Amino acid sequence: MDKETLNKLQFNDIQKEVQARAIGNYSKIRIGELLPQTSLATVKVWQQETQEARLILDSNQHVPFMGLSRIDALRSQVQKGLVLSPNDLIEYADFLRSSRMIDKFFEKNQYQTPLLYQYSKSLPSLLEIEEEVYQKIQHQKVSDAASRTLRKVRKQIRETEKELQDKLMKFLKHPSNKEMIQDGMIVQKDGHYTVPIKSSYKNKVAGNLIEQSNKGTTVFIEPAAVAKLNEQLIMLKAEEVAEEYQVLAELTGYLAEKESIIEFMVETITAFDVIFARAKYSREINGVTPKVNKSEVIQIKKGIHPFLPKGAVPLDFILGEEHRGLVITGANAGGKTVVLKTVGLLTLMTMFGLQIPVQKGTDIAVFDEVVVDIGDHQSMENALSTFSGHMTNIASILNKVKRHSLVLLDEIGSGTEPNEGASLAIAILETLYAKGALVVTTTHYGEIKRFAEEHEDFIPAAMEFDRETLTPKFILHLGESGDSQALWIAKKVNMASSLIKQAQEYMGNKDYQTKRKTFLKNEMEIKIDKKVRVSFGRGDRVLLTESQKKGLVYEDDGSDNVSVYIEEHLVEVPRQRIQLVMAAYELYPEDYDLENLFTDYQTRKMQRDLERGSKKAQKQLNKEMKQRDEERRAEEKN
Incomplete structure (x- = not known):
């Protein structure tokens, strides 16, 4: 597949x-x-x-x-x-x-x-291996009953451990050792039974220093009196591990055999x-076991695509008994592609041994080949258009299909010039039919609809569409031809009735309006005539046509020149060399103080401080006045 x-x-x-x-x-x-x-x-x-x-x-x-x-x-x-x-x-x-x-x-x-x-x-x-494992492995470890040797070794381990603990408890309880002991307990360290001794007494206890605490206040010593017992215990435990391994290896060997x-x-x-x-x-998925056949008959009763949300409208579909080809028409987003996917997927699920979400009485054909052309085949890597991608895929389909093939084609012939696309699509359908395939396709093309209506072994089908809500109902009507609902949708979204009427006329005849019309240029595109004097307002954004720089109008007193603020300087520019870019009322809010455009931040701040009676601002102002007077007097002396 x-x-x-x-x-x-x-x-x-x-x-x-x-x-x-x-x-x-x-x-x-x-x-x-x-x-x-x-x-x-x-x-x-x-x-x-x-x-x-x-x-x-x-x-x-x-x-x-x-x-x-x-x-x-x-x-x-x-x-x-x-x-x-x-x-x-x-x-x-x-x-x-x-x-x-x-x-x-x-x-x-x-x-x-x-x-x-x-x-x-x-x-x-x-059973023998099973029982052997359960007998010899208990509580997640090898049991004592696994072997005589293991039972004997573990008994010796228990006895040795008891003797060790008894001797160490005597050591801990002995009055002469009380001062040296950090904690009255037996501690295992690295497989050795030890007692915690204060580090200051570590040289006064006969035995082996096994470990020291992180802070160095405690040392863990194996007293000499139990050293041999500890060595004996370590040997016994090694023997235990070896015997356990033998048991595990033996059981694993049984399985390998x-x-x-x-x-x-x-x-x-x-x-x-x-x-x-x-x-x-x-x-x-509430699946039902369908009937299956090799007679190329598909009869789906109330089938639902398993990945559609709950409440999806069930599909009734039949093909192969009276007709071998089906052409589905209807509005965009009307559910045509869903029909193809539902038929294809329910067929594959049946052939996979799954029960399918349908009603009893459903009959599914078992095909030698199921092929589809659905979705966008545009390829950036191969520089293929969507249409080229579809044609490449369909060419591959044509080479492989024969009897007992199900072919599902979505929007056949679309993506190119309508007359050529429809003609090519019909030729493809005829070829697939001649090869003995069952064919289901969707289309908007009227020529393909007519082909399905006129062909003795094809049948048209239409997807029902709710004109009031502009939504698909996902109900398939066999034997009917649907339309794209384009004009109805245009009317529902309030396009002009004259436009829709014109479109209806074009459906009957092709008398398109092709005469040239003359359109006046926009006022902004008309060059200012030298005799016409255009007035500017403060804050208007303008273009200096000679230098191509933009600035703001500072003042227009009606004379031949206009004061323009550009690059933080006021310049006088001939009126004919200024072009309005955008008026101030379009640039700024209604209550905006245009004076701010021509005054820097420090100046505006000084003005606000003076208005609210700031002593600091008044002092600064007096200082500047005094400085200007001194500069003036110095100039007069010179």
Whole structure:
């Protein structure tokens, strides 16, 4: 099956939904590798598997899947020659146990699930290994009963530890040691039993200094009286570890010896996990087991795309019995593409063994090939237009389709000149039909609609549209031709009635208005005549035509020159060399003080301070006046 088709129809998303409901990691991998089946017999078997699993789920029974989540990883460790830990061995034993329990489970449900019962009968039993693991691994560690040697060593460890603790307690309680002891307790450090001694007495206690506290106030000393016992204990524990390893290696070896049987067990139980993952997802979407056929007949009753929101309008669809081609027409956003995707995805889901969200009586054809041309095929890398991308895809489709193929084409022939696009689309439909494919396409082109109406083996269909709310109803009417509703929508959005009337006339004839009209230039584009004197207001933004600099009008007294403030200087510019860019009333708020445009911040601040009676401002003003008087007198002397 073509990967592009699976992506476009969102089948990959369906796979992910099913994967999420599987228990085992290996099961998830298998689901990702499986594809819709083209064999009618296989699809029937897969559908029966899912239906039987669904019966188990609906009766609130639980298949005893145990140890399945990591069985592939545990088997990999065994195959590499690694020794399993106690926890891993228990998980492995749980998996072996599940094989027996699944066999018994389906034996109990054999009349309800005859096919799954047949599968379960082939499950092997490794009861001896299972019991061996449970006997020798208890409470997440190797049990005392695992071997005589281990039982003996652990008994010696307990006795040695007791003797050590007794001697150390005597040391702690002895009156002569009381002053040296930091805490009256026995502490294990690096496998040694020690007592905490004040660091100032560390040289007065016979024994080995094992460790010192972070602050250096306490040292942990192994008294000489227990040194030999400690050494003996360390040796015993090493012997214990070695014996435990022997037990774990022995149990792991049992599993390695039965690898071929366990592999079959894993494959069978994984198959059950995959089946029940399909059933779990089917239950969540309220799926129904459809009829299946190889007669190229699709009859969907109240079908719903699984990714549409709740409340979506169900689809009734039929193709293949009386007609082999369907051309869907209707308004933009009317649901035409949704029909294509729903038909395609429900078909793929059926071929994947899933129940589908439809009503009973639905019949789905099993195809050898399902191909689509949906969406934008524009490619920046290959410099292909949308139309070129569609044509490239359709060319590939034409090369691969034959009988038992379902072809879904969205807006066939669009993206180019309408007459050529429609003609090419009809030729494509005829070619696909001649090859024996079932074809469903959407279009806006009237020529393609007429082709569907006139062709004996094609049928038109229209998507219902709510003219009042300008929304699609997603209802497909077979045998009807729809239109794009363009004029109706234009009217509803209050376009001029004269415009709509003109468009209606053009639909009947092509007498377009093609005469040239003369348009007056905008007033801003008319050059100022030398005889016309244009007045400017304070604050108007103007362009100095000679220097191409912009400035603000400071004063226009009606003379030949206008005072313009530009680059912080006032200049006199001939009126003919000034062009208005934007008037002050457009630039500034109604109550804006235009004087601010020509006064710097410090000056404006001084004025405000003087207005409110600031002594500091008045003092500064007097100082400036005095400075100007001194400068004037100095000039007069010179």
